[in-house]
Amino acid sequence: MYQHRNMRPAVDRRDMLHRIGAGFGTLGLAGMLADGEAVAESTEPSPLAPKKPHFTPRAKHVIQLFMPGGPSQVDTFDHKPLIEKYRGQRPKSVDRKSLRNTKNGLFPSPFRFRQHGQCGKWVSEIFPHVGELVDDICFIHSMHTDIPEHAGAILMMNLGHLQPSRPSMGSWLAYGLGTENRDLPGFVAMSPYAEPRGKLANWGNAFLPGAYAGTYVNIASMQPDRILRDLNNQWLPRGVQRRQADLLTRLNQLDLRRQQTDQQLESSIQAMEMAFRMQFAVPEVFDTSGESRTTLEMYGDSEYAKGCLLARRMIERGVRMVQLSHSIDGYDIAWDTGHSEIAGGHKRLADACDQGIAALIKDLKQRGLFEDTLVIWGGEFGRAPTSEGQKGRDHDHYGFTVWMAGGGVKAGYSHGETDEFGCMAVQDRVHVHDLHATILHLMGLDHERLTYRYSGRDFRLTDVHGNVVHDVLT
Amino acid sequence: MSTFVNPNSASALTAFKRHLMLFILLLSCMVRSAPGFSQSPEEEFFETKIRPLLAEHCYSCHSTKAEKLQAGLYLDSAVGATKGGESGPAIVPGKPDESLLIRAVRYEENEMPPDRKLSDVEIALLTQWVEAGAPWPSAETIESNTVNGEYDWDHFRKEHWSFRPVARPEPPKVNNTMWPLGPLDRFIAARLEETGLSPVDPAALHVLVRRIYIDLVGLLPTPDQVQTFVSAARLDRQAAVSDLVNRLLDSPRYGERWGRHWLDVARFSDGLGGFSNPRAATAAWRYRDWVVDAFNDDMSYDRFLKLQIAGDLLEGREGAVATGFFALGPAYKSDGGDPDSIAQAKGETLDDRIDTLSRGLLALTASCARCHDHKFDPIPQQDYYSLAGIFNNTEIHDFPLASAEVVEAWDRKTKAIDDLKKQVGDLRRRARKEKRQLNEREQVLKKQLQAQEEQLKDALPPKYPVMHILQDTGSVNMPVAIRGNMRKPGAEVPRRFLRILSGEQRQEFTDGSGRLQLAEAVADPANPLTARVIVNRIWMHHFGKALVRSPSNFGISGEEPSHPLLLDWLASELIDSGWSIKSLHRVIMTSATWQQSSTIDEKNFEVDADNRLVWRMNPRRMDVEAWRDCLLFVTNDLDLTNGGPPFEDPAETNRRTLYAKVSRNGDQVAADAFLRLFDFPLMKATIAERPMTIVPQQFLFMMNSEFMVARAQALAKRLKAAESRPDAQIELAYQLLFGRPPNVDERSIGVDFLAAPSEAAEDQIGKLPLLVQYAQVLLSSNEFMYVR
DSSP states (O other), X not given: OOTTGGGOOSSOHHHHHHHHOTHHHHHHHHHHTTTOOOOOOOOOOOTTSOOOXXXXXXOSEEEEEEOTTOOOGGGTTOOOTHHHHTTTOOOGGGOOTTSSSOOSOBOOOSSOEEEETTTTEEEEXXXXXXXXXXXXXXXXXXXXXXOSOHHHHHHHHHHSSSSTTSOOHHHHHHXXXXXXXXXXXXXXXXXXXSOOTTGGGGTOOTTSOGGGOOEEEXXXXXXXXXXXXXXXXXXXXXXXXXXHHHHHHHHHHHHHHHTSOOHHHHHHHHHHHHHHHHHHHHHHHHOGGGSOHHHHHXXXXXXXXXXXXXXXXXXXXXXXXXXXXXXXXXXXXXXXXGGTBHHHHHHHHHHHHHHHHHHHHHHHHHTTOGGGEXXXXXXXOEEOSBOBTTBBOOEEOSXXXXXXXXXXXXXXXXXXXXXXXXXXXXXXXXXXXXXXHHHHHHTTOXXXXXXXXXXXXXXXXXXXXXXXXGGGBO | XXXXXXXXXXXXXXXXXXXXXXXXXXXXXXXXXXTSTTOOHHHHHIIIIIHHHHHHHTTTTSSTTOSSOOTTOOOSSHHXXXXXXXXXXXXXXXXXXXXXXXXXXXXXXXXXXXXXXXXXXXXXXXXXXXXXXXXXXXXHHHHHHXXXXXXXXXXXXHHSGGGSOOOOOOOOOOSOOSSOSSHHHHHHHHHHHHHTOOOOOBOOHHHHHHHHHHHHHSSOOOHHHHHHXXXXXXXXXXXXXXXXXXXXXXXXXXXXXXXXXXXXXXTOOOBOOOTTSXXXXXXXXXXXHHHHHHHHTTOOHHHHHHHHHHHHHHHTHHHHGGGHHHHTSOOOOOSSOOHHHHHHHHHHHHHHHHHIIIIIIHOOOXXXXXXXXXXXXXXXXXXXXXXXXXXXXEEEEEEEXXXXXXXXXXXXXXXXXHHHHHHHHHHHHHHHHTTOOOXXXXXXXXXXXXXXXXXXXXXXXXXXXEEEEEEEOOOOOEEEEGGGOTTSEEEEEOOOOOHHHHOTTOOOOOSTTSHHHHHHHHHOTTOTXXXXXXXXXXXXXXXXXXXXXXTTOOSTTSOOOSSHHHHHHXXXXXXXXXXXXXXXXXXXXXXXXXXXXXXXXXXXXXXXXXXXXXXXXXXXXXXXXXXXXXXXXXXXXXXXXXXXXXXXXXXXXXBOXXXXXXXXXXXXXXXXXXXXXXXXXXXXXXXXXXXXXXXXXXXXXXXXXXXHHHHHHHHHHHHHHHOOSHXXXXXXXXXXXXXXXXXXXXXXXXXXXXXXXXXXXXXXXXXXXXXXXXXXXXXXXXXXXXXX
């Protein structure tokens, strides 16, 4: 990593981009301004202009269906019939001292499992819709992470680090790849009512340039002006506002001419133009009235399903990554209701997202977007097969399930295994860092080469860890 | 690796050589450290197998860190283990069967650990270790091994620019003797001449006066102030600059501006760090005001630092508020009882202290040595824990600013409330234990107790005022955390300063936490980093770019200074002036270098587009504080009340932006969103340099926010009150905002814009008068927001 350090030419990188690759920005802007509104001349490539990946990507967009709180693997997708046989017992493999409040014996899932699809995957009855699609899904049963506490583990899943001081995965993607629609942010994080624990850190840019920060959208309201501050001008109609914006552009251009050349001034002229257009592009994304009745019915009317539909609309319009976090009753770690009762808690949560998730996959397929989109489902850790109290389960970071579907991952496939009771990943273990490396790989990025120099060292999403899980790739 | 590059030269060849050296240095470090810390096999066995085992299974009851020591037995030192506890020696070296420790883990006697028998492998390891004589490496052996094995100290001290002593260089000779106004300029001119470049023209007076005001006080000059300066400068430019600089340095607005720069280094916030660090620091403003006052008083910088590290120890109550520098840092919490998470949180808290101290004051990335020896810089992991040990003996304390009686009365009252709560709890617990509901008598009692509690609560006066300070809690060393894991303690290390800065014979810190001695070491004029670091930061705020472009990293992986001799000359000036920051401002601002224009010279630009050689002033966007303050100031609406508790919502006050409440998480209070939109950094860690981003959301704010429309309305009102003709209004607006008249183009563009038929229907001009729309554009313009 030292090879090119002080050999940098006197001209800085931004400037080099400006001189060599002015094409990007101009093209993007020209496309954007095709409808004939006033054109602000600029040659400065936006930091969000599309960038070339390291190699041919398998997917172009990511939709992360994030399940904060920790869904239980043995009650959803990791079927372990032996738990029933050893009910109430504590075989050695689950007798792990550092698992938290799990002094009790094995606790069979209150849910029935059934085989689905060509691949014959066993899926819990609480995910009937997703169950129908197992032939499109790649399950990873051997996930594990560092600690069994929500705050740290959630950050690990979204930042690759236990503390909120690193850029989020979405901001890394925006940094590495830019975005295809310059009327919209490159990375959008959404949830109904409750932001996932850690809030801003989950979509923040930390030390990456601010352009790569995710934009958070609380989809409980579905009103774009409540989502993006100051999105609407309450005083001027569009034409009048255009006239005002043109005045600003003209004065700023005169100023720029006086300064001869200045990247910042050029960028600002462009950003102003983008802001002007976002005012109209963002409400369009949120206006689902043009969706067919069939489509709307397929998604159903849960809050989470609304988010799934929005995710598709954003991906369709070129947004690089959408993170959609689950929550009900405004609880930021919804799946944690598993402590007290799996039967009711998990059932309710699954009910609230199952149909929307399945609809999203079907919808992406129908529209030919599935091949280009990577869908990822999972929480920050799983839950232990032993019981907490009578009917609940405590956290288990030794083993849990995440599934992926779409661009570049095997369909109808299961990777890795937990032990016979679903407690600990034993076969082909996949750490969160490995998952991140794999996601970046699918997006055409080498996780070891996607670096950003800050405070004297090169940072990566995967820090000094991570191996691509080649086994799950098509 | 015999020669490092001479920092006075910057030719490509030397850069390449330096590179090669670095590469070789790194390679050799890797080779040398391959066997792992250069330990003997016994030590390695102990550190990797035995100590972690003892730590995990025994230390919670048998160590200096145990909450409640059991059986008087310490198993965290060789002495403790052989001396033993109430049951006698735990270890008889060489004789496992006679060692109580081994018998206990075999469950032959005393059955330890009580919750679960160790695995057969673990028992075998312990047995093997005792059999081998229970070798226990001392702190000293590890330290000396590391020193001999890891870093070539002399080499670093001689060859790396920032570790060399600060020497006062002679200003170089230059060919163009007309340009330099002082020694500073000769350092700049010499480098320019070397490269065949020349400085650009001096800035126009109206540009210069705006620059001086924004730089020093963060406010625009009024048209009158512009005029006064321009007239004076036409007679004697240098005298006019000097007078104005002196006058502004005396203004209380100066401390508000430059104190804020320091607050970035101090990662200052009003607490509220969110889930892992939720505490609100309600009295944080007392530290902020102390910083502002210190700048206004031109407190010597060495004293300024000493008070922030150990103000309570140096000056008691008076100085204690300065320790807010550390006390206002995060104190991470775990969100459950998981021991790994608790240890992690504690480690993070200590790391904040070390990171802020080392990057903020010394521009060293000591945090990199938390898990292993620093990969680039001569900072062994032991040094990290020498520093961590100091802060491990401290705690954040809310020091009462009230008489003992008031505090006692408050404590008494709150205790009474707690007692009542406890009594209610006891009733419930007893009933639950007996598996029954509360009986009738208990019901009545419960109601009575709760009524009393409510009464007391209602009568409780507001809590007495406090200040957040750091205070000592003890005076013990701490062990190295193996691979940064606080649950895997290694050898204990003495508290002391970094070896690279204070030498082999460095003193051990044993007075209390050791902060006082740490403060002396940091502020020691012989410390090669302290003066260089602050001089570089001040340069950065004056020029937009620093001389060392990694202002918080002067280590091997940081940047080298563009003007090493100048940096040292400035550092010497600072120290010789009695560490006076105001003197430094004078030196810099009266230089020809600082007074250059920001225009581009084609030839210079071709060679040095990045302006590393300072052939012009860097144009800069105002930071968010200056921008908002100026938006209010140009209409005479800025409220200049200084000091005191922060305001929550910038929409509801016209006070200076410095006084806004900000949360560490950047998403907890109203001001956060506005500040963050314009690159106010997240105050989670010491800030080296603010980022500068240009995003569309900023323009949504300028186009559509109520704040901007209100500012535009205020400006339009002022223009209209003073002038009735559009061209005169335009003229006044340009004088107020830009300190210059509009040119022909600007005038005609403005007149055209304002000339739309005024009786037009609302759908043609909207709900804002054209003059308001025009004012909003000028306030949103780049020329307003940039300093040239």
